[in-house]
Amino acid sequence: MATILCFLFFLFSSAIACKQCVYQSKATSFSSSASLSSGACGYGSLAPGFNGGHLAAGVASLFRDGVGCGGCFQIRQPDKFRPHWECIRGFGKGGLADDIVKLGIVDVEYKRIPCDYGNQNLSVRVEETSQKPQYLAIDLLFQGGQTDIFQVKVAQVGTSDWTPLSRNKGAVWDTSRVPAGALQFQFLLQEGFYGKWVLAPTVLPADWKAGVIYDAGVQITDVAEQNCSDCGDGEVWQ
Ligand SMILES: *[C@@H]1O[C@H](CO)[C@@H](O)[C@H](O)[C@H]1NC(C)=O
Numbered sequence: 339m340a341t342i343l344c345f346l347f348f349l350f351s352s353a354i355a356c357k358q359c360v361y362q363s364k365a366t367s368f369s370s371s372a373s374l375s376s377g378a379c380g381y382g383s384l385a386p387g388f389n390g391g392h393l394a395a396g397v398a399s400l401f402r403d404g405v406g407c408g409g410c411f412q413i414r415q416p417d418k419f420r421p422h423w424e425c426i427r428g429f430g431k432g433g434l435a436d437d438i439v440k441l442g443i444v445d446v447e448y449k450r451i452p453c454d455y456g457n458q459n460l461s462v463r464v465e466e467t468s469q470k471p472q473y474l475a476i477d478l479l480f481q482g483g484q485t486d487i488f489q490v491k492v493a494q495v496g497t498s499d500w501t502p503l504s505r506n507k508g509a510v511w512d513t514s515r516v517p518a519g520a521l522q523f524q525f526l527l528q529e530g531f532y533g534k535w536v537l538a539p540t541v542l543p544a545d546w547k548a549g550v551i552y553d554a555g556v557q558i559t560d561v562a563e564q565n566c567s568d569c570g571d572g573e574v575w576q
Pocket residue numbers: 457458459553554555556
């Protein structure tokens with residue numbers, strides 16, 4: 339009996355709910371890669387311009403079949419001469435990125451952090467594959483906060499006749515049941531332990547066009563709880 343109780347205690351205490359879990363991994367560098375030119379998230383021709391063209395690629399556990407698209411991360415070398423967190427800002431500009439190029443493969447720690455775009459709102463880009471009136475594909479740009487978007491719904495402004503979009507690939511959501519008129523959206527995300535719908539009441543005008551980026555008029559600042567064994571120096575959810 340005592341053994342079982344100890345074991346259960348271990349199970350409950352081994353994972354704690356954190357605002358920022360710290361993970362161990364390895365990082366390496368590529369001088370060029372065809373896949374980096376557009377990326378798996380589906381941002382297409384926009385991708386090479388992100389972050390001044392200084393790009394880093396993530397493994398499948400970060401990509402998470404597209405759920406991870408839009409996340410922001412910091413990285414550091416644990417217990418080394420550079421113990422502070424930094425954003426990877428491309429190669430050849432000093433810092434950790436320099437070491438990665440020099441050493442080939444380095445042990446790193448990383449954590450997800452809130453994305454902060456200043457005054458920039460969440461934005462909806464209408465994909466070039468959209469075809470009025472029967473097909474709408476969008477991706478979300480400048481998503482603030484530190485949370486995933488799990489569902490997206492669209493409705494004509496002024497109605498509550500919501501149509502769910504499907505995750506097509508990466509950051510791209512689509513539907514072939516496109517409401518007429520100007521369009522509003524709802525996004526399901528996580529705040530702490532709970533789900534939360536965020537309403538963007540007017541996003542696309544009635545004459546929306548493929549290839550155009552529209553301001554959603556809202557921004558996301560929520561932080562989702564994560565379970566991990568190491569909260570680093572970040573906060574624990576109570
Ligand atoms: C963000 O949305 C708010 C509310 O709709 C709007 O007033 C503001 O102008 C938008 N910010 C930018 C930078 O477009």
